[in-house]
Structures are given as structure tokens and as C-alpha cells.
Amino acid sequence: MGEADSTWDRQRKEFFFDRHPGVFQMVMHYYRTEELHTDQNFCGNIIQGELIFWGLTELDIEPCCWGHYSKYKEHKETLAALDDNFTQQNDEEAWQEKLTGFKRFKHRVWQFMEEPSMSRGAKVSDTIGDVMGVQSSSVG
């Protein structure tokens, strides 16, 4: 992102997101209900990229939508690793972590949308960095 934070429009003084509108609806639904469901009209690869942008991971996707989404996964090894993580979500401690993760996510979206500060772009960049870091460490 760097200097040219492309989400900040200087002239209109507002943030502009050139992101997938359908996936944005999924994210907003998650923001309201804490349940992430995927629209089956969209390729899972698009969804995955958008989720990363918004500071989410595919592990946030509800089980009912996981089958559709996972069809797009290319690497069986990755899928197996995710499967393990998914199973662990059943234990209560992991569930608590998930809730904590959601609160963090919600707080970030709130900051992003409500806080009248130009530092928001930087915060979102940090979020993306966190997600990437988590992903690479858990898969590798």
C-alpha cells in the first residue's frame, strides 16, 4: 500500500474500496450476525482474497457454506491442515478464541468506518499483515 494508499480519495476526503461488492455483503452480514456465509455464486478464490483484505480467514466461514467454498481449494495438503484447525474449533477454548477474534475484527471494522482519522488506512494494513502472518505460520 505505502504512500499511495489507494483507498483514500484526497479530493473527496473519503475512503474508497475497489473491492468485490458481493463479498463485501458477506462481510457486512458477518459484522451484524457474527456468522460468515458465502454466496455460492462466487468462486472460492475470489472469496478467499476478499476475506484476507477484510482481516478474516476462511476458518471464519460457517460449516454450512464450507463445502461449497472448499471445492475451490487446489491443494489437498492445505485443505487437510485447515480441516484439523476446523475440528479444533469444537473445543470450548478454541470457540472462545474465535469469539475474541470476532470482537477484534468488529472493533477494527468499527474503527475503520466510524473513526474520523486518516490513520485508518495504516490500521487496515496492519490487519492484513496479521492475517498473512497467521496463515503462513499455521500452514508452513
Ligand SMILES: [Zn+2]
Ligand atoms: Zn452458510
